[in-house]
Amino acid sequence: MTAANDGGGMSPQREIVLTRDIAAPRALLFRLWTEPEHLMRWWGPQTTTASSVSVDLREGGAWRHCILTAEGREYWSHGRYLEIIPPERLVFTFGWENREGKPEHTMQVTVEFHELGEKTRLMFRKVQLPDDTELKLQTGGWEQALDKYVAYAEATSREG
Template sequence: MAASPELVIEPQDRVLVITRVLDAPRALVFKVWSQPEHLVRWWGPQGFTLPDCTLEFHPGGAFRCLMRSPEGSEHRMHGVYKDIVEPEKISFSWTWIDAEGQPGHETLVTVLLEEAGEGGAKTKLTLHQALFESVTARDAHNGGWTGSFERLAAYVARL
């Protein structure tokens, strides 16, 4: 008799899910996630900048970004693209890099883009990020992503 596969249960208090409807077509929303010249215009909470961002946008490709707070503190992040299905899905690993260049706890981010609204004029964006090492870390990312998505909504509305 074959062994049954193990059931993996994610502790839900360490999972982040955010859904937002953007006033832009799905192809445009996908594009602004996939090109650094667009990412620098919206990534990060309000007041933050992204002075350095390089990405190899293909499965197995890496991204490295430097985010700067309004007070000047720097936050480095790194990840590897796991799965990309244009224009509907982007999945990548995510980790903060400390001052010594060492990676922190790694999570997996999956962004799903669905057509919404009349004739696909809007996009339903769903972000799933897991598994955080703590509820505090999840909440910090919730604040960061929420601010980023406010900036993203304003940015795509202008394009």
């Protein structure tokens, strides 16, 4: 497993780039990223759980997720799917919701799955982060979420 945040994560265009090499087939990894029953198992940083996940997996379709902290705080996010190419690429918008359910700031996420023999390289890229504080917080959060994803993916792959 490797993790990288190119440019130290503080590039002028405020982007997060993370890479993981995962001992699981590409088709499985794509499903774990797009099916609600799997997203519930890994979405969010280490100290959170996904309490609600909805997915309309089609270009233009909406998604909405809620993560719940150990202290009981809810954080809702949502977006729209822009590009879906199973099992190799997924592009979607991402916005944290304010109290009225409106996005605070819309960002874009690209997830690519590249075959590496017995493994798959996941490449995660999130762009258009609003400021350096959000960049730092989300980099840490996505690193943790991807660690959960890798552990879940590898366990699921071993189960067959």
